[in-house]
Amino acid sequence: MKKNIWVNLGFQAGALLVAMLVTTGILAAAGAPPFQAYWSMLKGAFGSWDSIVTILISWSPLLLTTAGVLITFSAGLWNIGVEGQMGVGAIFTTGMMLLLQDTSLPPALIIILGILAGIIGGALWAALAGALKVFGGVNEIFGGLGLNFVATALTIYLVFGPWARPGVASMSGTKPFERELWLPTLPGTSLSLWALGLSILAIAAVYLLLRGTHFGLRLKAVGKNPKAAFLLGVPTWQYSMFAFLLCGALAGLAGAIQVVGLRHNLLPNISNGYGFLGLLVAMLVNYQALWAAPVAFFFVALNTGSVQLQINYKMDSSFAGVLQSLLVLLVLLGEGARQRFLGTARKAEPSESEIRNKQVK
Amino acid sequence: MDVELRDIYKTFGAVRANVGITLRVPAGTIQGILGENGAGKSTLMKILSGFMRADSGGIILDGRPVSIHSPADAIRCGVGMLHQDPLDFPPMRVIDNFILGRKGGLLPGQAEAARDFKRLAEQFGFSLNPDSYVDALTVGERQQLEILRLLWLGARALIFDEPTTGISAAQKEKLFAALRLLAEQGKTILFVSHKLEDVEGLCHRVAVLRQGYLVGEAQPPYTTKNLVEMMFGKSISAGERNPCAGGGSTLILDNLSVEDYRLKVRDVSLDVCRGEVIGLAGMEGSGQGLFLRAVSGMVRTVGGRILAGGKDLTGKSYHAFKRNGVAFLPAARLEEGLVSGLNLTEHFVLSEPPDGFFINWEQGGALARERIAGFNVKGTPASTVESLSGGNQQRALLALLRDPLALLLLEHPTRGLDIESTIYIWSKLKERCKQGTSIIFMSSDLDEILQYSDRVLVFFSGRVTPPLDASMLKTDKLGQLIGGKGWDEFTTGKSA
Ligand SMILES: Nc1ncnc2c1ncn2[C@@H]1O[C@H](COP(=O)(O)OP(=O)(O)OP(=O)(O)O)[C@@H](O)[C@H]1O
Numbered sequence: 001m002k003k004n005i006w007v008n009l010g011f012q013a014g015a016l017l018v019a020m021l022v023t024t025g026i027l028a029a030a031g032a033p034p035f036q037a038y039w040s041m042l043k044g045a046f047g048s049w050d051s052i053v054t055i056l057i058s059w060s061p062l063l064l065t066t067a068g069v070l071i072t073f074s075a076g077l078w079n080i081g082v083e084g085q086m087g088v089g090a091i092f093t094t095g096m097m098l099l100l101q102d103t104s105l106p107p108a109l110i111i112i113l114g115i116l117a118g119i120i121g122g123a124l125w126a127a128l129a130g131a132l133k134v135f136g137g138v139n140e141i142f143g144g145l146g147l148n149f150v151a152t153a154l155t156i157y158l159v160f161g162p163w164a165r166p167g168v169a170s171m172s173g174t175k176p177f178e179r180e181l182w183l184p185t186l187p188g189t190s191l192s193l194w195a196l197g198l199s200i201l202a203i204a205a206v207y208l209l210l211r212g213t214h215f216g217l218r219l220k221a222v223g224k225n226p227k228a229a230f231l232l233g234v235p236t237w238q239y240s241m242f243a244f245l246l247c248g249a250l251a252g253l254a255g256a257i258q259v260v261g262l263r264h265n266l267l268p269n270i271s272n273g274y275g276f277l278g279l280l281v282a283m284l285v286n287y288q289a290l291w292a293a294p295v296a297f298f299f300v301a302l303n304t305g306s307v308q309l310q311i312n313y314k315m316d317s318s319f320a321g322v323l324q325s326l327l328v329l330l331v332l333l334g335e336g337a338r339q340r341f342l343g344t345a346r347k348a349e350p351s352e353s354e355i356r357n358k359q360v361k
Numbered sequence: 362m363d364v365e366l367r368d369i370y371k372t373f374g375a376v377r378a379n380v381g382i383t384l385r386v387p388a389g390t391i392q393g394i395l396g397e398n399g400a401g402k403s404t405l406m407k408i409l410s411g412f413m414r415a416d417s418g419g420i421i422l423d424g425r426p427v428s429i430h431s432p433a434d435a436i437r438c439g440v441g442m443l444h445q446d447p448l449d450f451p452p453m454r455v456i457d458n459f460i461l462g463r464k465g466g467l468l469p470g471q472a473e474a475a476r477d478f479k480r481l482a483e484q485f486g487f488s489l490n491p492d493s494y495v496d497a498l499t500v501g502e503r504q505q506l507e508i509l510r511l512l513w514l515g516a517r518a519l520i521f522d523e524p525t526t527g528i529s530a531a532q533k534e535k536l537f538a539a540l541r542l543l544a545e546q547g548k549t550i551l552f553v554s555h556k557l558e559d560v561e562g563l564c565h566r567v568a569v570l571r572q573g574y575l576v577g578e579a580q581p582p583y584t585t586k587n588l589v590e591m592m593f594g595k596s597i598s599a600g601e602r603n604p605c606a607g608g609g610s611t612l613i614l615d616n617l618s619v620e621d622y623r624l625k626v627r628d629v630s631l632d633v634c635r636g637e638v639i640g641l642a643g644m645e646g647s648g649q650g651l652f653l654r655a656v657s658g659m660v661r662t663v664g665g666r667i668l669a670g671g672k673d674l675t676g677k678s679y680h681a682f683k684r685n686g687v688a689f690l691p692a693a694r695l696e697e698g699l700v701s702g703l704n705l706t707e708h709f710v711l712s713e714p715p716d717g718f719f720i721n722w723e724q725g726g727a728l729a730r731e732r733i734a735g736f737n738v739k740g741t742p743a744s745t746v747e748s749l750s751g752g753n754q755q756r757a758l759l760a761l762l763r764d765p766l767a768l769l770l771l772e773h774p775t776r777g778l779d780i781e782s783t784i785y786i787w788s789k790l791k792e793r794c795k796q797g798t799s800i801i802f803m804s805s806d807l808d809e810i811l812q813y814s815d816r817v818l819v820f821f822s823g824r825v826t827p828p829l830d831a832s833m834l835k836t837d838k839l840g841q842l843i844g845g846k847g848w849d850e851f852t853t854g855k856s857a
């Protein structure tokens with residue numbers, strides 16, 4: 001067992017190394033001196049208090065979408081509709097706040113109701129993908145993709161139509177809410193500790209859910225072998241549906257936080273790719289919730305750091321995306337190679353009882 | 362081709378699957394490999410055919426040491442293997458499957474391949490239609506296709522891992538004739554089995570594995586007792602029939618009708634008493650599988666009523682049946698029965714009703730240890746189910762059943778198991794019968810049906826006999842009914 005862990009790590013380190021080599025090549029080809037470029041990225045990410053705050057701000061939505069994706073993945077579902085679920089969450093939050101902003105309700109209550117609406121919105125959108133899958137036999141990949149488009153269209157319609165800023169409808173979104181309807185932030189920054197706290201709580205809850213609860217175990221059984229899970233007494237389609245709902249709720253919360261915590265209005269592309277990035281994180285950590293938080297942190301740090309490349313070397317800031325996707329691809333490849341050479345599949349997660357047994361001994 | 366395995370070692374964690382095995386098989390020999398479940402037979406064969414790598418040891422073909430790292434390497438060296446569990450066949454045509462795996466350009470010579478296919482098939486008397494689809498073939502026909510394919514790829518040594526499980530008697534005869542012909546042509550045959558009668562009737566020599574060791578070799582004339590002792594390290598005998606416990610019915614079927622797109626089973630009435638065992642006999646696909654799944658609630662019935670455990674469950678879901686003490690064990694253990702990737706503890710936790718939100722792993726582990734010991738499963742609480750051998754998977758499935766049960770429905774409960782496991786499984790099942798559980802099982806093994814059932818239903822293309830008393834039933838009579846003969850005496854009334 002011990003040996004296996006080291007072999008695994010070896011292969012993953014190998015993948016990481018290759019990814020670094022390839023990106024170094026790309027940097028060189030783009031005319032940026034690679035090591036200076038890496039250094040400026042590192043400085044860009046951690047060089048100042050401001051940049052660290054920026055990382056923390058983007059960390060929280062990514063944590064939430066990753067948490068959601070981990071649930072659906074465990075149930076064997078490729079829920080790539082997270083992006084749309086986040087968007088619809090943002091729409092519901094905005095709608096609820098628009099509805100309540102002129103009432104005499106206390107602002108805190110309005111914010112809470114807004115967030116709840118976002119959660120419900122995301123869950124509903126996911127339920128739609130789930131229903132298409134469970135009752136309509138539509139593969140969740142196609143359903144999710146289609147619903148993503150619909151969610152984007154809906155956002156744009158609202159931003160330029162019914163909810164347009166008086167006078168000027170623009171890509172910058174709807175009219176911002178009053179200050180009192182913003183989530184409180186750390187003085188001088190736009191970092192909301194509430195948002196951060198909720199996200200960390202969410203990923204921790206998902207970790208616990210998948211590790212130590214009957215629900216999580218049954219979900220995994222459904223994901224690995226629905227027929228056998230059914231025969232063992234698990235109501236399979238209900239569990240699939242529930243996985244969708246939970247994932248959607250988390251994505252909706254991410255959308256809600258973008259609205260009340262950061263943007264303070266609804267704008268097109270409010271989901272900002274966090275849904276897809278969450279999928280990448282989940283794949284990279286091989287669906288183990290424990291690793292999701294640090295990897296998500298690393299990803300947003302890359303995003304933040306690569307902005308420097310744009311400033312210093314006029315490189316497109318999508319460079320971070322290239323690096324992230326490369327990493328995922330190479331780690332998956334490394335895993336494939338490992339299986340080929342060693343002939344054993346990496347376990348999706350070290351099983352709980354295995355850990356228990358070790359402790360007991 | 363002369364095949365030689367030299368000092369092969371293979372371990373899986375703490376399990377020593379092959380321990381220093383050395384075996385020489387000269388060309389033209391049918392070599393039997395005998396051993397109980399988990400003895401390491403499949404492992405040894407997978408090493409020879411490149412599906413696994415040995416920890417140490419060598420393979421020597423025709424006097425030359427070779428290194429085999431993949432099935433492709435193996436076939437290049439002339440070694441081909443037919444697997445124990447027929448690997449997934451994609452829904453493609455027979456002829457396309459035949460060509461699959463052939464080296465060469467993008468467009469293999471279709472016409473040439475078709476000609477070769479026909480020639481080879483004729484040579485062995487296989488009647489396979491090259492244009493039909495693979496998923497429509499029976500297990501036996503897939504085997505035939507696989508043999509032809511491997512031969513065409515140039516196999517000179519062929520490995521058969523438990524080839525006689527799941528094929529009909531006629532197909533078995535054909536297979537054996539083909540094997541004998543292959544041996545005459547100088548091919549080397551490795552025939553893995555734990556069925557003594559197959560090995561005795563076919564093999565030129567036999568090697569016996571036990572717990573990873575090669576414990577002995579034998580040549581004809583074989584004595585069954587001797588082989589059994591080598592396999593298990595002791596002699597064993599079957600348990601005996603125990604009559605109906607009496608005391609009420611666990612299942613009442615009232616004019617039950619079921620159908621699927623091919624088959625209709627009409628108006629079956631049956632009253633099963635506590636502790637009784639009902640055997641369902643018939644050729645694969647004669648309606649017994651459909652019937653069994655209907656009684657478990659997995660297939661909707663189209664007429665009649667089902668009363669189980671004292672309740673009318675007609676039209677209820679499988680889970681409702683399950684709640685009322687009806688359990689179903691599928692034949693496809695890894696496909697339908699167990700969840701690959703989860704370990705035994707996780708299975709035991711899954712099979713019990715949840716006792717709160719969080720899992721008590723301590724308790725789960727204790728339950729797993731207790732049941733593993735109670736059912737003699739060779740494995741630990743942390744073993745994933747796919748790492749268990751076939752016999753141990755079946756024990757695990759039985760161990761997963763809840764108490765108490767009114768009715769237990771089994772598809773091929775001992776398919777692929779050796780005598781000892783079979784006897785063990787049945788002793789466990791009979792224990793349940795003593796506690797009042799009734800059993801309905803289907804099997805293609807007539808001896809199993811006659812030995813363990815109290816009453817028998819015979820199926821033939823959807824028709825069902827009335828329950829026949831097993832102690833009055835003779836093997837040849839049963840065989841005739843299964844083949845569709847001698848049904849006239851039942852035509853007067855409704856069936857059953
Ligand atoms: N991939 C694997 N991982 C872990 N253990 C394994 C694996 N494959 C086999 N084993 C273990 O090795 C031992 C030998 O298994 P093997 O499949 O060779 O037995 P067998 O003789 O073919 O039995 P059967 O008649 O049940 O098919 C068993 O204890 C089994 O649990």
Ligand SMILES: [Mg+2]
Binds near residue numbers: 522
């Ligand atoms: Mg085997």
